[in-house]
Amino acid sequence: MDIFIGIKPFLFSYVLINGILVTLQTKEEVILDMKAAGGELGWLTWPLDQGEKTGWEVVQRTLNGSQFYTYSVCNIGEREQDNWLRTTFIQRRPAASRVHVEIQFIVRDCNSFGGGSVTCKETFNLFTSESDADVGTTFRKGQFKKVATIAPDEITSKNELRINKEMRVVENLSRKGFYLAFQDIGACVAILSVRVYYKTCPATVKNLALFPETVAGGENQGLREVNGVCVDNAISEDLPRIHCTVDGEWAVLVGQCQCKPGYEEVEDMCQECQPGFFKAEASGDKCKQCPANSQKLKSGALYCPCMDGFYRAPNDPPTGPCSGLPSAPKDLVATTTQLSAGKLVLSWSPPEDTGGRTDITYSVECQRCEGNMCQPCGEKIRYEPASVGLTDTKVSVSELDAHLNYTFIVEAHSGVSVFASQATPRSHKPPSTSALTTSLHYTEAPKVTSIRLVDRTPTSLSLTWDVFPRPRVQSRTIRYEVTYRKKDDNFDMTTYVVLLLEKNSVQIGELSPGTAYLFRVQVLNSDGSPGGSSMEEQFETSSELHLTQNNTAVIFGAAVGGAAMLLIVVVVLFLRKRKRNSHSRQGPEDNYFSSSEQLKPLKTYVDPHTYEDPNIAVLKFATEIHPSHITKQKVIGAGEFGEVYRGILKVPGRKEVAVAIKTLKPGYTEKQRQDFLSEASIMGQFSHQNIIRLEGVVTKCKDFFKHAMIVTEYMENGALDRYLKDHDGEFSSSQLVGMLRGIAAGMKYLSDMSYVHRDLAARNILVNNSLECKVSDFGLSRVLEDNPEGTYTTSGGKIPIRWTAPEAIAYRKFTSASDVWSFGIVMWEVMAFGERPYWDMSNHEVMKAINEAFRLPAPMDCPSAVYQLMLQCWLQDRSKRPRFGDIVSLLDKLLRSPESLKTIADFDPRVSIRLPSTSGSDGSPFRSVSEWLESIKMSQYSENFTCAGIVTMEQVLQMKNEDIKNIGVRLPGHLKRIAYSILGLKDQTSTLSVFAV
Numbered sequence: 001m002d003i004f005i006g007i008k009p010f011l012f013s014y015v016l017i018n019g020i021l022v023t024l025q026t027k028e029e030v031i032l033d034m035k036a037a038g039g040e041l042g043w044l045t046w047p048l049d050q051g052e053k054t055g056w057e058v059v060q061r062t063l064n065g066s067q068f069y070t071y072s073v074c075n076i077g078e079r080e081q082d083n084w085l086r087t088t089f090i091q092r093r094p095a096a097s098r099v100h101v102e103i104q105f106i107v108r109d110c111n112s113f114g115g116g117s118v119t120c121k122e123t124f125n126l127f128t129s130e131s132d133a134d135v136g137t138t139f140r141k142g143q144f145k146k147v148a149t150i151a152p153d154e155i156t157s158k159n160e161l162r163i164n165k166e167m168r169v170v171e172n173l174s175r176k177g178f179y180l181a182f183q184d185i186g187a188c189v190a191i192l193s194v195r196v197y198y199k200t201c202p203a204t205v206k207n208l209a210l211f212p213e214t215v216a217g218g219e220n221q222g223l224r225e226v227n228g229v230c231v232d233n234a235i236s237e238d239l240p241r242i243h244c245t246v247d248g249e250w251a252v253l254v255g256q257c258q259c260k261p262g263y264e265e266v267e268d269m270c271q272e273c274q275p276g277f278f279k280a281e282a283s284g285d286k287c288k289q290c291p292a293n294s295q296k297l298k299s300g301a302l303y304c305p306c307m308d309g310f311y312r313a314p315n316d317p318p319t320g321p322c323s324g325l326p327s328a329p330k331d332l333v334a335t336t337t338q339l340s341a342g343k344l345v346l347s348w349s350p351p352e353d354t355g356g357r358t359d360i361t362y363s364v365e366c367q368r369c370e371g372n373m374c375q376p377c378g379e380k381i382r383y384e385p386a387s388v389g390l391t392d393t394k395v396s397v398s399e400l401d402a403h404l405n406y407t408f409i410v411e412a413h414s415g416v417s418v419f420a421s422q423a424t425p426r427s428h429k430p431p432s433t434s435a436l437t438t439s440l441h442y443t444e445a446p447k448v449t450s451i452r453l454v455d456r457t458p459t460s461l462s463l464t465w466d467v468f469p470r471p472r473v474q475s476r477t478i479r480y481e482v483t484y485r486k487k488d489d490n491f492d493m494t495t496y497v498v499l500l501l502e503k504n505s506v507q508i509g510e511l512s513p514g515t516a517y518l519f520r521v522q523v524l525n526s527d528g529s530p531g532g533s534s535m536e537e538q539f540e541t542s543s544e545l546h547l548t549q550n551n552t553a554v555i556f557g558a559a560v561g562g563a564a565m566l567l568i569v570v571v572v573l574f575l576r577k578r579k580r581n582s583h584s585r586q587g588p589e590d591n592y593f594s595s596s597e598q599l600k601p602l603k604t605y606v607d608p609h610t611y612e613d614p615n616i617a618v619l620k621f622a623t624e625i626h627p628s629h630i631t632k633q634k635v636i637g638a639g640e641f642g643e644v645y646r647g648i649l650k651v652p653g654r655k656e657v658a659v660a661i662k663t664l665k666p667g668y669t670e671k672q673r674q675d676f677l678s679e680a681s682i683m684g685q686f687s688h689q690n691i692i693r694l695e696g697v698v699t700k701c702k703d704f705f706k707h708a709m710i711v712t713e714y715m716e717n718g719a720l721d722r723y724l725k726d727h728d729g730e731f732s733s734s735q736l737v738g739m740l741r742g743i744a745a746g747m748k749y750l751s752d753m754s755y756v757h758r759d760l761a762a763r764n765i766l767v768n769n770s771l772e773c774k775v776s777d778f779g780l781s782r783v784l785e786d787n788p789e790g791t792y793t794t795s796g797g798k799i800p801i802r803w804t805a806p807e808a809i810a811y812r813k814f815t816s817a818s819d820v821w822s823f824g825i826v827m828w829e830v831m832a833f834g835e836r837p838y839w840d841m842s843n844h845e846v847m848k849a850i851n852e853a854f855r856l857p858a859p860m861d862c863p864s865a866v867y868q869l870m871l872q873c874w875l876q877d878r879s880k881r882p883r884f885g886d887i888v889s890l891l892d893k894l895l896r897s898p899e900s901l902k903t904i905a906d907f908d909p910r911v912s913i914r915l916p917s918t919s920g921s922d923g924s925p926f927r928s929v930s931e932w933l934e935s936i937k938m939s940q941y942s943e944n945f946t947c948a949g950i951v952t953m954e955q956v957l958q959m960k961n962e963d964i965k966n967i968g969v970r971l972p973g974h975l976k977r978i979a980y981s982i983l984g985l986k987d988q989t990s991t992l993s994v995f996a997v
């Protein structure tokens with residue numbers, strides 16, 4: 001009989017673990033192997049003795065030369081067979097509640113016995129019985145439970161041997177062991193092999209976690225969860241877990257272990273990092289090579305410390321490269337930019353060796369050295385943008401004194417510079433500083449530091465002042481310009497007296513007793529250019545009148561006794577000149593002004609230029625705003641110094657407000673910065689409904705180049721001239737007069753504060769949502785220059801001719817009276833809906849016309865009273881012009897009685913809707929209706945004309961007022977403009993001159 005028994009201790013299968021397909025071995029743990037026993041098994045047969053017919057028998061067989069035992073039974077033809085074969089006691093491993101029983105057997109075909117036997121069977125039964133102990137030869141059928149009926153797949157005939165293999169599972173085992181039993185009920189059977197085993201998931205290492213061998217399955221559980229343990233030198237936050245399936249396969253791995261710092265994974269183990277490698281954290285990563293400039297330690301390094309002379313900055317990762325200190329900046333040079341401002345610019349190139357870093361910054365230190373002794377230059381020196389933390393390779397240094405040697409030390413810094421002091425002498429430490437000694441070779445303009453009273457009488461004051469620095473060059477002549485005025489003079493009639501002196505003291509006579517005077521002394525350089533000026537200082541004459549002191553000549557002679565002759569001459573000349581002029585200057589002006597009630601200003605405007613350092617003026621008059629409180633939203637205009645934005649100001653604890661933000665474009669000079677901020681210093685002194693309100697400034701931001709700003713209230717409708725042009729004809733006379741009233745009120749406030757605007761024009765008036773008009777643009781630099789007349793002049797001499805009073809153009813006499821003239825022009829601009837004053841006449845033509853007593857004609861529809869007021873503002877004699885107080889009262893009066901606005905000023909369309917209305921731009925008659933409409937800025941009605949069939953100028957000339965209305969021109973202003981233009985077109989002989997008064 002050929003018998004084959006195959007035993008496979010391991011089965012291979014595939015499972016997915018953490019998404020990875022891995023091969024796992026299933027292990028079979030055999031607890032009974034009939035064949036492997038190799039000898040008499042000692043299994044119990046029952047019944048014990050059946051006489052002739054025995055039950056199960058042990059039969060020894062030989063296969064391929066080796067012997068083995070089988071159990072056979074073949075009691076066919078006998079009735080009621082019940083033969084049992086019971087195994088020995090099979091010990092169970094506690095976890096193995098489920099065992100596999102594999103049986104190899106042969107069953108003879110009943111038919112092969114010839115004649116057949118009715119009792120012949122071809123199956124046998126498998127039973128099992130659990131027990132906690134070996135019961136020996138005791139056998140009780142009733143204790144066995146049937147597991148299965150075993151039937152052959154193939155039965156063995158006479159000639160052919162068929163071995164069957166069946167597998168059955170016995171589950172839910174719980175006792176210490178069990179027996180199997182085979183019941184024969186009349187078949188011819190040979191059991192060749194019985195193998196009993198349970199499956200296990202083998203011990204394994206997965207994801208650096210060790211999982212022990214685990215018996216597969218369990219009572220009613222398909223998966224057995226097993227906790228893993230990290231292998232040596234590996235750690236895990238959560239215990240890794242895996243599951244052992246019924247089939248002895250590992251599945252569903254959760255979590256993992258990682259090699260701890262200094263270790264890396266090599267073949268399911270954690271090994272120390274090799275020398276020269278490091279690993280800082282527990283991770284699945286491999287050890288990394290030590291970074292640049294770090295030391296290669298022995299194995300198992302967590303990090304690589306820096307080599308001598310190399311460092312990691314506090315913010316550098318401990319695993320990053322180490323860097324050295326930067327070398328010194330190169331090519332340090334100083335250039336002088338504004339000599340007179342004591343300013344120079346230091347520039348340099350980046351260091352050759354940055355130490356491998358990109359965070360290089362520079363600091364600048366100024367020292368004054370004499371011999372080997374050096375000391376810091378002190379706090380006076382100013383650095384722009386700063387003296388430390390510079391990222392740019394240049395800095396401007398100002399407030400330097402002339403002729404002094406300064407040593408500038410520029411140092412390169414990087415994130416590791418903090419370690420510079422720890423650097424050991426033998427370490428690599430490049431010198432990180434460059435030094436340069438330089439001096440400013442210019443003569444600093446002397447400034448007048450303070451004025452002191454030496455003596456006073458009821459009619460005279462003796463003053464002296466100091467100059468710093470004292471002029472070094474002996475031959476150099478310094479002169480002084482002393483300007484003084486009565487303190488309580490109404491501004492409009494203030495008389496400035498200017499004296500030119502060559503000595504730093506003066507006695508001034510012919511003063512009123514017990515009266516306060518304000519003095520200012522300015523240095524004049526030898527070339528006549530103005531030097532530093534003192535602050536305005538106040539001194540008072542005494543009230544007692546002593547006879548002896550009444551003789552000016554005596555006092556004066558005594559006082560100037562020590563002074564040079566020239567001084568006397570100059571002083572006398574000036575005094576005389578002043579006396580001579582006093583009539584023409586004070587007469588009409590005084591009369592005019594003294595006739596009205598005189599309101600004393602509550603507060604006087606302070607010119608920021610009187611501050612030696614204009615930055616101090618900004619500090620004093622403007623609030624510093626933190627840039628983070630400002631949000632820029634949109635560019636709304638272009639200012640002289642940079643864009644103007646609309647934005648939001650949100651100061652913590654205050655309501656959010658809409659603001660306009662004027663910016664200073666980068667790359668400005670110090671002078672431009674001061675000019676830019678001077679507008680804020682001026683604006684910040686005002687507080688009036690009709691003056692644009694300053695919210696504050698941004699000057700102190702570190703990144704100053706980007707952030708200098710002036711923040712003011714936001715005026716929704718923008719500049720008045722543009723606004724009126726855009727709403728041509730849309731406002732009634734009283735609305736327009738209301739606007740003018742606001743502007744006049746603002747101007748009255750300014751003049752009460754002794755502030756002269758000099759650039760009053762509709763373009764400098766801003767309009768808000770409620771049509772409130774506010775005076776703005778305080779940006780002209782107003783410097784008291786070397787001026788023989790002693791009046792204020794603009795520094796650049798740029799005068800807006802069309803708006804400026806003739807005396808201001810002619811000899812720069814800017815006063816509130818000249819502002820009144822400008823106000824008259826603004827009145828005209830407003831009443832003419834933003835028309836350009838004097839249209840396209842040249843400045844020269846305008847000046848000529850004004851000198852010849854021509855004045856602008858009344859705008860269309862202008863109330864007569866309003867035009868009369870304009871003409872008053874344009875009186876040649878400034879003392880006869882109304883004051884702003886008068887103007888406000890008059891406009892108020894007109895607004896209170898609307899009737900007064902009904903009388904319209906005479907209007908001549910030929911001159912008032914100016915020039916283009918009579919012909920095309922080249923002087924020839926208009927070729928088309930649209931060309932004509934465009935010339936009178938009424939193009940919006942082109943379509944109305946076309947639709948009404950009016951397509952030629954001939955047809956236009958035929959139109960009556962009614963016709964214009966009928967084609968859809970509704971606004972009275974527009975109606976009139978068109979009608980008047982047609983009138984003008986009809987009268988081709990009109991003169992183009994301006995209206996004479």
Ligand code: AMP
Nearest residue numbers: 637638639640644660713714715718719
């Ligand atoms: P300025 O430099 O003052 O002449 O300003 C330039 C332009 O910016 C003006 O003509 C206005 O159109 C606009 N602008 C300036 N300030 C304001 C403001 N406070 N509100 C609204 N628009 C302004």
